[in-house]
Amino acid sequence: MSPAASSRWCPTPEQLMILEELYRTGIRTPNASQIQHITAQLSFYGKIEGKNVFYWFQNHKARDRQKLRRKLGNQLQQQQQQQQLYNHHNLHQLQQNHPNYFEPPAACAFHQLSHHHSSTFLSHEGGLEGARAANYRWKLEIPEIRESNAEKSMMMYEQHDWMMLMNVSSLPIQCSSNSSTITTARPLKTLELFPLTATNLKEEE
């Protein structure tokens, strides 16, 4: 009965509490160092990774907004005049394609809101300088590719998985020629890179 490493993070009550507290405090979109910090703190209460923190804030923010939107949407049932006015005014073509867009104006408003908030809590914090200076390390454990149902859908590409610390500038990738490999030079590599097979299958029409 090993823990069997469930495929997704399950926040402990403590973690959740802290996260919510942080959110209440005003943190909406933590940056790298903030995430690092939070993760470190929360890791005391249980297993957790940076991406969990990241996603949590993303989702929480989004859903919070969603609720708010709904609530407001109901409240302002009668003020739709404005709505229509607005709609009629600055409308992109794409809205044609999204007839189910409930409240485009709301969305717009939210953008602004968003900006406002971030600047708000950033200003008060004023403590990013310190963070900004240093380098941080992250241990990235390979994300346990879920092959559970792999047979069906092949596998998922988690393209987010790679997004990270690309600043690997130090990167030894820098062509370690020293060994023989050179001979082939780039053309060959290129070849490897490009499976010219198939190629067809354009997404067109």
Added chain:
Amino acid sequence: MSPAASSRWCPTPEQLMILEELYRTGIRTPNASQIQHITAQLSFYGKIEGKNVFYWFQNHKARDRQKLRRKLGNQLQQQQQQQQLYNHHNLHQLQQNHPNYFEPPAACAFHQLSHHHSSTFLSHEGGLEGARAANYRWKLEIPEIRESNAEKSMMMYEQHDWMMLMNVSSLPIQCSSNSSTITTARPLKTLELFPLTATNLKEEE
């Protein structure tokens, strides 16, 4: 007089060409290792980071779709019958919400294709099993928050900076440093390697 490190990546013609070729070949959403490879290869032609590659594909895919959508949108003014038929036939619930989803099947196909490709040049690691084993460290340098115009918009949160390279596995990236005339005119075998056969029309006329 340093180059002053422009704030955003500017692909060299070679890099661009290769990327486009890859795209044409079918790569839409490269995974971690693919991005690694591509980045390594392209780094020979100029400064480049993984995230550039990632973003490039994201944007290219999106804008390609955009164009296509527009085009089709015009073309299919009268063919909406088919659409409806299709929609009615193999429909997930979500398609209700996205009546404007033109080619869900295409998307699917690409995933498969993509997978095929990756396995093609990742075959040496015999799949993902090998990769999954280890943990890796990455140095995360705080991304040099651009404060250039900070006073106006405070700062940007680059939350993407942290997400990255989860999968990084065996990293077979063998670059060739080689001492050829790198400076300006690289031969760019790659180009020659790819018969730019235009069986598929250019994106838009």
Added chain:
DNA sequence: GCAAATTAATGATTTATTCAAG
């Protein structure tokens, strides 16, 4: 010809939507 001023492309972020585990 050549810069300042505009516009078009496109790299980089942020937000909204969807998928699927529990």
Added chain:
DNA sequence: CTTGAATAAATCATTAATTTGC
């Protein structure tokens, strides 16, 4: 049904094209 995870759409911001007046 809730929510972590992933993807796609929309948006912002900067660079390259280009126009324009001189």
